[in-house]
Amino acid sequence: xxEIFFTIITQSGKKKIAKSLxxxxxxxxxxxxxxxxxxxxxxxxEETQQNLKAPIWSADINRLVVDVAxxxxxxxxLSIPDSVMSQLPEPYKSNGFxxxxxGVFDKxxxxxxxxxxxxxxxxxxxxxxxxxxxxxxxxxxTNASSVILQIDPNTAVxxxxxxxxxxxxxxxxxxxxxxxxxxxxxxxxxxxxxSTGGTAPAFTATASPAITAYVAGQRFRVGFHAxxxxxxxxxxxxxxAKPLKQYDYTGTKxxxxxxxGQLGDVEYDGADFVILDPLPGFSAPxxxxxxxxxxxxxxxxxKANGAAVSRTTYAALFxxxxxxxxxxxxxxxxxxxxxxxxxxxxxxDGRGIDSGxxxxxxxxxSVQTHQHGIAxxxxxxxxxxxxxxxxxxxxxxxxxxxxxxxxxxxxxYFTDNAGSTETRPRNVxxxxxxxx
Numbered sequence: 001x002x003e004i005f006f007t008i009i010t011q012s013g014k015k016k017i018a019k020s021l022x023x024x025x026x027x028x029x030x031x032x033x034x035x036x037x038x039x040x041x042x043x044x045x046e047e048t049q050q051n052l053k054a055p056i057w058s059a060d061i062n063r064l065v066v067d068v069a070x071x072x073x074x075x076x077x078l079s080i081p082d083s084v085m086s087q088l089p090e091p092y093k094s095n096g097f098x099x100x101x102x103g104v105f106d107k108x109x110x111x112x113x114x115x116x117x118x119x120x121x122x123x124x125x126x127x128x129x130x131x132x133x134x135x136x137x138x139x140x141x142t143n144a145s146s147v148i149l150q151i152d153p154n155t156a157v158x159x160x161x162x163x164x165x166x167x168x169x170x171x172x173x174x175x176x177x178x179x180x181x182x183x184x185x186x187x188x189x190x191x192x193x194x195s196t197g198g199t200a201p202a203f204t205a206t207a208s209p210a211i212t213a214y215v216a217g218q219r220f221r222v223g224f225h226a227x228x229x230x231x232x233x234x235x236x237x238x239x240x241a242k243p244l245k246q247y248d249y250t251g252t253k254x255x256x257x258x259x260x261g262q263l264g265d266v267e268y269d270g271a272d273f274v275i276l277d278p279l280p281g282f283s284a285p286x287x288x289x290x291x292x293x294x295x296x297x298x299x300x301x302x303k304a305n306g307a308a309v310s311r312t313t314y315a316a317l318f319x320x321x322x323x324x325x326x327x328x329x330x331x332x333x334x335x336x337x338x339x340x341x342x343x344x345x346x347x348x349d350g351r352g353i354d355s356g357x358x359x360x361x362x363x364x365x366s367v368q369t370h371q372h373g374i375a376x377x378x379x380x381x382x383x384x385x386x387x388x389x390x391x392x393x394x395x396x397x398x399x400x401x402x403x404x405x406x407x408x409x410x411x412x413y414f415t416d417n418a419g420s421t422e423t424r425p426r427n428v429x430x431x432x433x434x435x436x
Contacts, residue, residue: 007115007137011047016106017141028107032078033058034117034135037100045101045114052101052114056092057084061104062134073138076104080133085125096124102135113139193221193263194236200225200258201232202241211237216270227260227299229436230313234266234273245272248285254316259299284435287320289339291430301433306338317436324360339432343424365422 009017020027035052037043043053059078067073085093099120104113115137123129198204207220214236222234232255233241244256244266256275265276284290289304297303302314308328311318318334326335337360345363348354357363 005116005118006045007113007139008045008047009113009139009141010049010111012050012110013106013112014047016110016112027112029061029064029076029104029112030107031058031105032061032076032135032137033103033105034078034080034099035101035103036098040098040100042100042116042119045116049103049114050111052103052111054101055103056097056099057088058105067138073140076137076139078102078135080122080135082130082132085122085130092124094124094126096122096127098122099133099135102137104137104139113137193223195223196225196234198235201228201230201244203232203234203244204238205234205236207236211239214239214242214268216268219265219267219276221263222266223263224258224260226258227262228256228258229299231255232258242268243272244275246275248316257300262299285320286316286435288435289337289344290433290435292433293430295431297431297433300435302336302436304337304339304432304434306335306340308333308335314436317434321434336434343427367423 016027019025033052033055035054035056038053040054057080059080061076062079063075063077065075067075085096088097099117099122102115102117103111106112117135120133120135122133123131194205194207196203196205203224203226205220205222211218220236232244234244235241244258245253246256248254253272253274258275266273267276268274284300290301292298292301302309302317306326308326309317311328311332311334321334321337323334325337328334342362345354347359348357354363
């Protein structure tokens with residue numbers, strides 16, 4: 001052979017190729033090895049070899065591919081990591097080693113091919129430098145499909161050339177991600193955002209491009225010009241009104257709650273148009289209380305103002321809270337909790353801190369029993385002293401036990417009134433609402 005550096009298939013490898021073609025059983029190449037050659041020099045590889053002349057290190061094959069330009073060439077790659085030096089015996093661990101021969105082994109441990117390799121040095125860490133080496137072999141076989149790779153995915157390392165090639169191949173594909181919709185498919189399904197008309201709760205809209213029939217799976221982006229909390233419908237392209245629904249927190253399909261100006265995705269499920277996103281109050285169950293930094297209740301909520309509301313219109317809320325906050329007229333209405341101007345307190349529920357308290361009841365303000373102390377007043381030998389017992393219930397006594405006179409008043413003393421008409425902490429006023 002005229003090449004200075006080359007690879008040959010060993011006699012063992014040729015026999016296995018012939019057997020593979022005859023029996024239609026692929027050859028499994030699993031490991032590669034590198035060595036330093038004969039007496040640290042090159043030598044011409046021989047077909048009769050069963051191993052390298054001076055093997056130093058071996059590992060699982062990192063990559064095995066068919067050459068793009070020549071389908072009968074198989075490219076085998078070995079990755080020699082930075083950390084390999086610590087695994088080697090002396091003198092390689094301290095001095096490093098040269099690579100001059102390389103071999104490929106099959107799953108039976110037999111040498112399949114051997115190559116004369118351009119001298120490459122793997123330096124020791126003590127040299128102050130280190131490098132990861134990729135060793136590649138070209139194997140020419142009669143039929144590349146008869147050779148397969150057995151590889152441990154936990155040890156395989158992708159080099160830059162491999163990554164670049166994979167990215168290039170990927171970008172050349174017409175549809176590299178078949179699980180996603182193509183641009184053409186998206187264009188076929190795309191509709192401009194719709195703005196509703198009509199009088200709520202009977203909405204109308206026109207889809208563009210126009211639709212000629214309702215089909216399950218049709219999805220539109222719809223902007224609603226008005227809000228509604230009861231039963232409502234939408235009629236697209238005059239094809240007929242269909243109910244507007246949403247799923248509640250239990251997964252039940254219920255009447256949609258729509259806010260004025262809401263923009264959301266609406267999908268036809270074969271029977272109804274279901275608002276999928278966003279859903280005002282979607283995650284809030286009936287009876288949940290929320291505070292809002294605005295003066296009006298948002299869609300899906302009522303002001304918690306003690307009002308009597310319909311048991312039919314707000315059936316879900318009535319089921320949740322019943323008559324805990326008032327029975328309304330006793331038959332057709334019930335009362336909402338009245339949280340205006342109130343602080344909330346957690347229901348005792350058997351703990352014993354607020355025992356005897358009925359759920360939902362109002363508790364008046366109160367100050368815990370306490371007292372204030374006032375020091376005794378004493379006056380000693382003053383030029384003038386006026387005793388004024390304005391309350392009429394004090395006791396005044398005099399003690400003349402020496403040169404001076406001590407007058408002492410004992411009894412009850414009262415502090416002046418100060419403060420507001422109620423006891424309260426610092427607070428901010430927000431609007432309390434309840435989900436229906």
